[in-house]
Amino acid sequence: MLFKSILFVDPPSFCTTVEGLVAPALRSRPIVIAPPGADRATVLALSDEARLAGITRGMLLPRARKLCRDLVILPPNPRLYARASRALHEVLRRYAPIIEPRGYGHAFLDVSGTRSLFGPAVDLAERIQRETREQVRLPLSVGVATNKLVSETAVKAGRTSSSATALESLLEVLAGSEASFLAPLSVELLPDIPDPMRERLDEYQLELIGEIAALREQQACAVFGPPGRQLLARARGIDPRPVLPPALKAEFTVAHTLSSDSNDLGLLHTLLRRMSEILGRRLRARHLVSRRLVLELHYTDYQQSRRALPLKPALLDIELWDAARRVLTLANSRPVAVRAVTMTVDRLLEAELQLELFEIISRPVQREPARAQSLQKAIDTITTRWGKKGVLRGGSGDSREKLLAVAAE
Secondary structure, three states, X not given: XXXXXXXXXXXXXXXXXXXXXXXXXXXXXXXXXXXXXOOOOEOOEEOHHHHHOOOOOOOEHHHHHHHOOOOEEEOOOHHHHHHHHHHHHHHHOOOOOEEEEOOOOOEEEEOOXXXXXXXXXXXXXXXXXXXXXXXXXXXXXXXXXXXXXXXXXXXXXXXXXXXXXXXXXXXXXXOOOHHHHHOOOEHHHOXXXXXXXXXXXXXXXXXXXXXXXXXXXXXXXXXHOOHHHHHHHHHOOOOOOOOOOHHHHHHHEEEEEEEEEEOOHHHHHHHHHHHHHHHHHHHHHOOEEEEEXXXXXXXXXXXXXXXXXXXXXXOOXXXXXXXXXXXXXXXXXXXXXXXXXXXXXXXXXEHHHHHHHHHHOOOOOOOOOHHHHHHHHHHHHHHHHHOHHHOOXXXXXXXXXXXXXXXXX
């Protein structure tokens, strides 16, 4: 099995470090970034010196002043941070074919397949660190792993184990060791966990990631509901999310303005079918599946309605169309004619990994019949060669069951 090589790059205290590059007198000073003039302004970013004084992100500014009398408060400077981010990305683009920015300065890099050019991923990470320090004058922490979750956690773990939080760190997690790496770490280092879930973890005194990983699926779901499955997978180091640049993410949204405003369901269902086919082809071309469909309706009176529906990971157009019709029923609750429709599929996973994800956490896998998948592939081949006219569609009453019945014949 070929494993991916994912890097997470994180310039420590990016905003305050950039401010120090512009104004050297601010270096080694406790600095926070906060909006000026607000009565209840909160800390948006802070330097390591401010963190050592007990200040935290999101803290009210009056409280931060009490903790640190010589605190330097600066207003946000988005243009400066964006310029520094672009300079950093100029370095990253030399080595990474796929980059997914995550806030100012931070980014995921997919360097899979670059070994013959730049050597092992950990050596490439060291090279990126060195060139960033020399050319952009920014320290850089890097986590190297097989997925986004573990690489980001590696950066956090490397920082907490350093004697100086501003020190560059580089930590590689080898393929197959993700669960053992995560097990002794605090659950606080696990990224993208909602606050309500963290509160439940605290209530059940689950302090280490390994304690979560040891749970059975039934136990996780009993405590956290359906999101417990994903939490369990992440605690075991499983994360099938792909690294997606912003331009690619935009491909998974389709918008259409009707030639005449209408609320005719037959017309809207036909439109949704076409949009589902476009999104389905784009997903399959990238070997991705979606976990959520979002539908936005724009009405004649300029009001909007937006609803979302969870999806089972699948690649069949008919399933996207079925989901689109269901979410249309939820969203179209007004008697006003529809002017435009926007459909988005997000929460994307890599198609070749999503089945493995659910197998490992012992979830029953609902597999599509092989013939249905073959039928979908045949339809894609025909439409690619002959266009839409190469396939004769049934009426709007067709369903997923009809497609599978035809495939089974």
